Amino acid sequence: MTEARGSAGRLNGTTHAGRTPGTPCWVSLMVHGMAATQDFYGALFGWEFQPGPQQLGPYARALLDGHEVAGIGQLPPDRHLPIAWTPYLATDDVNQTAETVRHSGGTVGVGPLDAADAGRLAIASDPTGAVFGIWQASEHLGTGITGVPGTPAWNELLTRDSGSVGKFYQGVFGYELEPVASAGLDYVTLYIDGRPVAGIHGVGSDLPRDRGAHWLTYFEVADTDDAVARVAGLGGRLLKPAHDSPHGRMATVADPEGAVFSLVHKAA
Known part of the structure; x- marks a missing residue:
């Protein structure tokens, strides 16, 4: 870890509007036991949850003091994927970015697809296999507070x-x-x-x-x-x-x- 955004000494975090393309703007976790996972992170970080777009199955957004900070979704029972936090990187055009990923040696595994009115997403992996998301914001700009x-x-x-x-x-x-x-x-x-x-x-x-x-x-x-x-x-x-x-x-x-x-x- 080199430099992290924000300062642990502040009483009030930094709120965010639009993101410059390439900026990490969201983190999401897909799990088998969604309720138990919410209980874990709620107790650890003080998160509360509200339902979010469910194009990929049941999904909830974690809130901290009313600000959206992360997402937790439900994996289908037959999907045995690695359970891992996935960062989403901002883009102004998810279709174009997904094409660039493909032409650069990466893979697009999901999408691009619409997440209701929240925005448009794709899930990709780089040439080494590391998975990341791509997010084109509409109503949902991403993590609402840091620091x-x-x-x-x-x-x-x-x-x-x-x-x-x-x-x-x-x-x-x-x-x-x-x-x-x-x-x-x-x-x-x-x-x-x-x-x-x-x-x-x-x-x-x-x-x-x-x-x-x-x-x-x-x-x-x-x-x-x-x-x-x-x-x-x-x-x-x-x-x-x-x-x-x-x-x-x-x-x-x-x-x-x-x-x-x-x-x-x-x-x-």
Whole structure:
């Protein structure tokens, strides 16, 4: 993780309107036990839920203080897909972006299709197999607030090496790529208009064989150690213990269905 948006020290988060293309604008999770998953994240982050567009099956939007922050949907019983948080990247034209993904060596697995009046989406994967969403907003602009506990703070692609896949995302979304100048660290920060919006972390042989390349979402918390304890108490698992970094105190955990995510209390 390099730079995350917002500041953990603020009492009020930053609300957002339209997104520049390429900006992460939403995170969504598809699970088998939708009610139990809502209970888990509701207790962990203080989320409440309201029904959302159901083109892909039952779906609910998570709300924090009345602002939409994430989505949780129901997988069909016969679909045995990896349970994982998926970031959605903004676009002004999902059809064109989906075509660019295909021509750049990626795959479009779902869509493009309309999500009622909310917008238009596609679900794609990059050449390494990491899954991400593409979102063309209409009534639903995406995550409504950041910078406070319970909101997405950062999205990071974990892959074998950052080189070739960085060029894929640059070609599709127009990112500026800035490698981190640190010996032994393969990390590229993705910038839009001079702002860091996401990262690509090449982890080499540490990439989990059972998962392959994947996107990891960081959620902001008020106290990382307390949040880790609550995850365990709610039936989740600790994967990487809480530790201090230049960007704050963070840990990696999994929910009861196995969806992996990170917790971060950002450095002041």
